[in-house]
Amino acid sequence: MNIIIIEDEKPAARLLQRKVELLGLKVITMLHSVEESIHWFSNNQHPDLIFLDIQLSDGLSFEIFEKVKINSAIIFTTAYDEYALRAFKLNSIDYLLKPIDEEELKIAVDKFQVQFSKKESLSLNFEQIRSMFAPTEKVYKSRFTVKIGTQIKIINVSEIECFFSENKGTYIHTFDNRNYLLDTTLEILEEELEHRSWFRVSRKFIVPLTAVKEIVVYSNSRLKIILPTYKEEDVIVSREKVSDFKNWMA
Structure with missing residues (x-):
């Protein structure tokens, strides 16, 4: 029985892989975007089961099925609310609510194995499902996962004082004065964060409105931001960003 994981947050994907393999299943690959998934499915034998995140970095995962016909069974992984999850039940689709609970993961896998052993298949109306989850406005990041040793830590955006880059790495700095390495770039973060609350002040920093403690005039018509920690x-x-920054602050 072959399995793939489609999840845009790589630490979360690796954590799910470990949990799945502890159940004795084999994860043959992990994919992280709509584009990467379309390319992989177009050039490889399809797996028995897919763990599928709904919101990927470059769009909704349902876009994959518009390009490639896939007959694999699917267990959705999602952070959507209970109202949306009721739609899953009405369509007889398995889902796991993030952060994924190990016992719920086992129950979902057991259910799939029963269907797999009976050669049952589930026909999914992806257009109908897409309509349930298509956002009326862009969905922005509400939390991040970071790896600390062998542990995975979840950091809510409300805990973040700024994002910064250093030595080709991208970091979270939290209000409790801690730094965490992220597997992403400031360019990607700039698109993932809600623009009314976050501003990229330079090539090295993205700051939230809630963290701007003080603003002082700096040399060469620039501004200096004082953060809490x-x-x-x-x-x-x-x-070149001063004018836009002032408008953002207004």
Whole structure:
């Protein structure tokens, strides 16, 4: 029995892989975007089961099925609310609510194995499902997962004082004065964060409105932002961004 995981947050994908393999199942690959998934399914034998995140970095995962016919069984992984989850039940679709509970994972896998042993198949109306989850406005990140040793930590955006880049790495700095390495870039984060609440002040920093403690005039028509705990270097608003930053603050 072959399994793949489609999940845009790589630490979350690796954590799910470990949990699945503890149940004696084999994960043959992990995919992280709509584009990557379409390419993989177009060039490889399809698995028996897919763990499928709904919201990927480059769109809804349902877009995969518009390009490639896939007959694999699916267990959705989702962070959507209970109202949306009722739609899953009405369509007889298995789902796991993030963060994924190990006991619920086992129950979902057991249910799939029963269907698999009986050679049962589930016909899914992906257009109908898409309509249930198509956002009326863009869905922004509400939390991030980071790896600390062998542990996975969830950090809500309300805990984040800023994002910064250093030595080709991207980091979260939290209000409790801790840094965490992220497997992403500031360019991607800039698109994932709600623009009314977050602003990329320079090529090195993205800050939230809630963390702007003080603003002072800096040299060459620039501005310096004082954050509550981040003191490693000056957080400077680039000269070309000053006007947009002032409008954002207004």
